[in-house]
Amino acid sequence: MECNHEASSLMHKYLDGDISNEEEKKLRLHLEDCEACQKHFRELKRTITLLQSTEHIEAPANFTANVMNRLPTEKKRMKYGRWFKAHPIITAAALFLIFMMSGVFSAWNQDSELVVSKQDNLVIEGDTVIVPEDVTVEGDLVVKNGNLVIKGTINGNVTLINGKLIENPIESEGLMASAGGVNGELKHVDQIFEWVWYNLKNLFRSIFAF
Amino acid sequence: MEQFIREKIKKVKKGDQSAFEDVVSFFQSKIYQHCYRMLGNAHEAEDIAQEAFIRAYVNIHSFDEKRKFSTWLYRIATNLTIDRIRKRKPDYYLDAEIKGTEGLNMYSQMADEGRLPGEEVESMELQRYIHQEISELPPKYRSVIMLRYLEEFSLQEISDILDIPLGTVKTRIHRGREALRKRLRHV
Ligand SMILES: [Zn+2]
Numbered sequence: 001m002e003c004n005h006e007a008s009s010l011m012h013k014y015l016d017g018d019i020s021n022e023e024e025k026k027l028r029l030h031l032e033d034c035e036a037c038q039k040h041f042r043e044l045k046r047t048i049t050l051l052q053s054t055e056h057i058e059a060p061a062n063f064t065a066n067v068m069n070r071l072p073t074e075k076k077r078m079k080y081g082r083w084f085k086a087h088p089i090i091t092a093a094a095l096f097l098i099f100m101m102s103g104v105f106s107a108w109n110q111d112s113e114l115v116v117s118k119q120d121n122l123v124i125e126g127d128t129v130i131v132p133e134d135v136t137v138e139g140d141l142v143v144k145n146g147n148l149v150i151k152g153t154i155n156g157n158v159t160l161i162n163g164k165l166i167e168n169p170i171e172s173e174g175l176m177a178s179a180g181g182v183n184g185e186l187k188h189v190d191q192i193f194e195w196v197w198y199n200l201k202n203l204f205r206s207i208f209a210f
Numbered sequence: 211m212e213q214f215i216r217e218k219i220k221k222v223k224k225g226d227q228s229a230f231e232d233v234v235s236f237f238q239s240k241i242y243q244h245c246y247r248m249l250g251n252a253h254e255a256e257d258i259a260q261e262a263f264i265r266a267y268v269n270i271h272s273f274d275e276k277r278k279f280s281t282w283l284y285r286i287a288t289n290l291t292i293d294r295i296r297k298r299k300p301d302y303y304l305d306a307e308i309k310g311t312e313g314l315n316m317y318s319q320m321a322d323e324g325r326l327p328g329e330e331v332e333s334m335e336l337q338r339y340i341h342q343e344i345s346e347l348p349p350k351y352r353s354v355i356m357l358r359y360l361e362e363f364s365l366q367e368i369s370d371i372l373d374i375p376l377g378t379v380k381t382r383i384h385r386g387r388e389a390l391r392k393r394l395r396h397v
Contacts, residue, residue: 012384016365040391047391050340051359059242060256064234067263071227 003030007037011044095200117142128166140184150182157184159198164188211236215279222270234263237280240361241287247356248291250345258294262287277370284361284371288353295349336397343393351386354379 010027013019019027031038116122116129117140123130127146131137135152144161158165165186187198215236221229241262246255265286266273273282344352357363357371365383369376 008388009384012380012387015387016380016383018380043391043395044387047387047394048359050336050394050397051344051355051390054337054340054360056239056360057243057246059238059259060252063238063242063256063260064231067234067238067260068227068231070260070264071230071267 003034003037007031007034008040011037011041015044015048092200095203114146115142115144116146127163154182154184156182157187158182159187161198212278216275219270219273219275219279222267230267233279237263237283240280241283244284244287244356244361245291247341247344247360248288248349248352249294254294258290259287262290265290278367281363281367281370284357284363285373288371292349292353339397340394343390346393347386347389351382351389354382355386355390358383 007027007030010019010023010030013023014027031041114124114127114129116124121132121135122137123132124146128149129143129146130149131141131152131154133151137152137154137156140156140159141148141154142159142161143163146163147166148158148160148163149166150158165188215233218229218233222233238259242255242259245259245262246252249255249258262283266283269286273279344355347355353372354368357368358365363371365376365379369379372379
């Protein structure tokens with residue numbers, strides 16, 4: 001066997017645990033006869049022992065804290081979300097308080113003007129909002145302090161605050177019953193508690209949406 | 211421990227930053243040591259090791275949970291150290307004295323603290339010498355030798371970390387071992 005190449009290649013195979021039984025036998029036989037290779041093999045094994053004996057180094061103090069400080073700031077949504085989830089009752093109470101202070105209650109009492117969420121093609125007669133027959137409203141419709149007549153179609157949710165839905169006169173006569181409709185939820189808000197609740201839900205939605 | 215890390219990574223992926231703190235704390239010394247051995251000085255090692263964790267955090271969604279997190283993290287750290295070595299000014303890279311001095315300072319400082327009997331000082335000298343010899347290997351041999359013998363990864367894991375074929379890992383390990391054998395045989 002050639003010392004320089006073949007024998008040393010077998011030694012490395014041995015050190016990597018890659019050697020076959022036959023190769024190992026071949027290497028052992030050669031080492032018995034060849035002092036140079038014996039020395040070479042001893043040196044390799046000693047090198048590995050020396051490498052493995054080296055001490056481990058510890059990271060400097062505050063390493064973890066420094067990394068955490070350098071991280072990009074967590075998305076606000078996640079931070080708030082986690083907090084709200086952990087404290088549902090405090091969250092509800094706090095929001096209720098905010099509403100009391102920000103005048104939601106007084107708004108309920110004082111604000112009696114007709115308000116309609118911005119939609120095209122609606123007809124307003126006095127305190128009544130009419131969705132004409134040939135009109136399809138895309139999106140949600142909110143009517144506050146007024147009544148609503150739906151002759152056309154609304155592709156969205158309808159919320160009536162302090163008002164009511166006047167049945168379509170044509171519909172009530174049993175004609176063209178399918179002429180008007182809401183393809184969404186229809187909600188009445190007539191009580192002050194519901195009004196607050198409605199605002200709370202909207203606030204929640206806007207908090208979790210950003 | 212694998213399971214502990216796995217759980218933490220799941221939380222980090224969901225956006226829980228505080229779970230990442232446990233991950234950093236668990237791997238900090240391993241990664242710092244790896245960077246220190248690759249770069250040869252404490253200042254750069256801290257900088258690059260921190261950078262490695264930040265990259266891991268920012269890119270956590272590209273980590274495939276079927277694989278080992280440690281392998282992925284070492285890969286980031288190794289790539290960063292190799293990048294840093296490439297960007298060094300040639301005179302800095304060739305100036306072995308800087309590396310030697312760093313190590314010497316660290317170990318002689320420890321020896322100066324006076325708690326160490328002669329034998330341990332001797333072993334410190336030996337440690338310093340071994341590390342210097344490792345640090346003088348070309349980076350591609352240095353990284354495999356360190357991953358194999360200081361950090362105890364399998365050959366297959368090293369192949370994953372460095373993204374090179376298993377055969378190449380073996381060739382580099384053989385050459386690295388031979389180079390160190392020649393340097394350390396008089397010790
Ligand atoms: Zn021989």
